[in-house]
Amino acid sequence: MSSHTTTPKKPRTxxxxxxxxxxxxxxxxxxxxxxxxxxxxxxxxxxxxxxxLTPAQVRKDLSFFGSFGTRGLGYPVSELRGKIxxxxxxxxxxxxxxxxxxxIGSALVAYKEFQRQGFHIRRIFDNDQRKIGSNHKGIMVSDxxxxxxxxxxxxxxxxxxxxxxxxxxxxxxxxxxxxxxAMLNFAPVNLKVPDDVCLRTENMSMELExxxxxxxxxxxxxxxxxxxxxx
Amino acid sequence: MSSHTTTPKKPRTxxxxxxxxxxxxxxxxxxxxxxxxxxxxxxxxxxxxxxxLTPAQVRKDLSFFGSFGTRGLGYPVSELRGKIxxxxxxxxxxxxxxxxxxxIGSALVAYKEFQRQGFHIRRIFDNDQRKIGSNHKGIMVSDxxxxxxxxxxxxxxxxxxxxxxxxxxxxxxxxxxxxxxAMLNFAPVNLKVPDDVCLRTENMSMELExxxxxxxxxxxxxxxxxxxxxx
DNA sequence: TTTTTATTGTGAATGAGTTCACATACCACG
DNA sequence: CGTGGTATGTGAACTCATTCACAATAAAAA
Numbered sequence: 001m002s003s004h005t006t007t008p009k010k011p012r013t014x015x016x017x018x019x020x021x022x023x024x025x026x027x028x029x030x031x032x033x034x035x036x037x038x039x040x041x042x043x044x045x046x047x048x049x050x051x052x053l054t055p056a057q058v059r060k061d062l063s064f065f066g067s068f069g070t071r072g073l074g075y076p077v078s079e080l081r082g083k084i085x086x087x088x089x090x091x092x093x094x095x096x097x098x099x100x101x102x103x104i105g106s107a108l109v110a111y112k113e114f115q116r117q118g119f120h121i122r123r124i125f126d127n128d129q130r131k132i133g134s135n136h137k138g139i140m141v142s143d144x145x146x147x148x149x150x151x152x153x154x155x156x157x158x159x160x161x162x163x164x165x166x167x168x169x170x171x172x173x174x175x176x177x178x179x180x181x182a183m184l185n186f187a188p189v190n191l192k193v194p195d196d197v198c199l200r201t202e203n204m205s206m207e208l209e210x211x212x213x214x215x216x217x218x219x220x221x222x223x224x225x226x227x228x229x230x231x
Numbered sequence: 232m233s234s235h236t237t238t239p240k241k242p243r244t245x246x247x248x249x250x251x252x253x254x255x256x257x258x259x260x261x262x263x264x265x266x267x268x269x270x271x272x273x274x275x276x277x278x279x280x281x282x283x284l285t286p287a288q289v290r291k292d293l294s295f296f297g298s299f300g301t302r303g304l305g306y307p308v309s310e311l312r313g314k315i316x317x318x319x320x321x322x323x324x325x326x327x328x329x330x331x332x333x334x335i336g337s338a339l340v341a342y343k344e345f346q347r348q349g350f351h352i353r354r355i356f357d358n359d360q361r362k363i364g365s366n367h368k369g370i371m372v373s374d375x376x377x378x379x380x381x382x383x384x385x386x387x388x389x390x391x392x393x394x395x396x397x398x399x400x401x402x403x404x405x406x407x408x409x410x411x412x413a414m415l416n417f418a419p420v421n422l423k424v425p426d427d428v429c430l431r432t433e434n435m436s437m438e439l440e441x442x443x444x445x446x447x448x449x450x451x452x453x454x455x456x457x458x459x460x461x462x
Numbered sequence: 463t464t465t466t467t468a469t470t471g472t473g474a475a476t477g478a479g480t481t482c483a484c485a486t487a488c489c490a491c492g
Numbered sequence: 493c494g495t496g497g498t499a500t501g502t503g504a505a506c507t508c509a510t511t512c513a514c515a516a517t518a519a520a521a522a
Contacts, residue, residue, distance in 0.1 A: 029421070057479095107335045207431045211389055250509075291471085
């Protein structure tokens with residue numbers, strides 16, 4: 001290997017940070033509101049002001065994906081919104097399966113926001129015999145025993161895991177075996193999945209713990225230090 | 232103002248990053264499992280392996296709050312767990328109010344994990360006359376009209392906002408006026424609150440959008456760029 | 463008691479993400 | 493058609509977080 005020439009490995013695959021993608025979601029919603037309010041263009045300054053960000057941040061985030069604005073004028077509201085939808089991949093429908101139809105699962109079935117965003121729950125699974133066969137918003141609950149086969153047969157692309165913590169890793173493993181590459185997990189455990197599988201976890205307890213921490217010591221660590229050491 | 236002397240403002244209040252606190256929650260759960268499995272000590276290496284982190288990360292995180300380990304041996308499992316509970320402020324009970332008892336709200340009332348972590352729902356509010364006065368797991372639903380007065384009277388410390396998006400900002404403002412300093416928001420909007428109020432938002436749509444993005448272009452931006460520009 | 467082994471705690475180095483600052487470019491108006 | 497005003501897009505500077513690497517030190521073994 002020639003080490004005296006600079007390797008021309010200018011990585012053609014720039015990696016986008018998680019924060020940038022989260023903010024893209026924020027811009028998307030902000031643009032929807034701006035559109036509803038009748039705006040045709042918006043500056044990075046105004047967008048930033050509305051979402052409590054900095055103008056530079058907005059411009060930098062967008063610049064990763066191209067040049068969408070007009071100098072001196074700003075960004076075209078509805079056009080940019082469409083472009084972001086395309087970037088996020090929400091300009092299409094996604095086939096989703098819900099696994100576990102307990103408290104949280106039931107709430108998710110009824111949650112209209114998902115549907116509105118193009119995420120359609122096509123299958124529901126549970127292991128409770130009393131639930132299997134019952135109807136949830138027009139979807140028959142399937143036996144979780146048939147998970148792998150049904151996931152494959154029904155072209156599911158995303159699974160939502162809403163089973164108890166102790167069962168979650170097993171369910172995740174089975175989804176992986178069925179070829180699922182994207183999962184949203186509501187069980188309060190850190191699931192382990194292969195690198196090529198995208199997993200997001202909504203851990204409400206962790207959020208509450210963060211609130212609790214912030215409340216106890218307002219961001220500073222002094223009190224914590226003292227308390228923890230004298231304890 | 233003397234500007235020639237270096238201000239001795241060595242900030243006694245080290246700020247802890249959000250990521251560190253999130254990981255503290257992770258360690259806390261991992262330690263609970265280790266305890267259940269009968270371990271008395273654990274090394275940063277083992278803790279890291281289990282949670283897919285690096286040993287250095289584990290040690291650095293903990294070191295912000297003190298020295299909890301023994302060189303050559305590791306950390307005492309159950310003692311460290313207690314210390315983290317103390318740091319996170321979950322070695323006590325928190326009085327929580329739930330605002331909005333629709334799909335998500337109902338699921339949260341029934342969710343036992345909160346209770347188990349010391350977060351007790353003491354009040355429930357809604358604006359629907361049919362729900363007001365009804366009983367949810369032993370708690371009478373109050374009229375949201377009485378929000379401020381009841382929040383104050385019942386020593387609520389944390390509010391969980393589970394109302395529709397369009398009503399969320401108003402509810403948040405009223406919580407702020409009632410002196411609430413910590414809120415967990417489930418409405419898909421970026422709420423604006425004063426700096427001294429801690430707000431966390433669980434936005435499931437945003438998580439799905441992140442999954443969608445990751446699925447469409449496996450972390451790289453190439454396809455996005457091309458698609459977005461030709462569109 | 464001394465040596466070996468293991469693992470912490472932490473400054474220093476690296477890397478990632480954010481903000482700054484300004485050249486660039488477009489629109490509007492005269 | 494030229495000039496003024498304005499906001500983008502981006503390299504460079506900066507700030508914050510993670511990883512490295514090793515001295516410090518406790519336990520176990522000899």
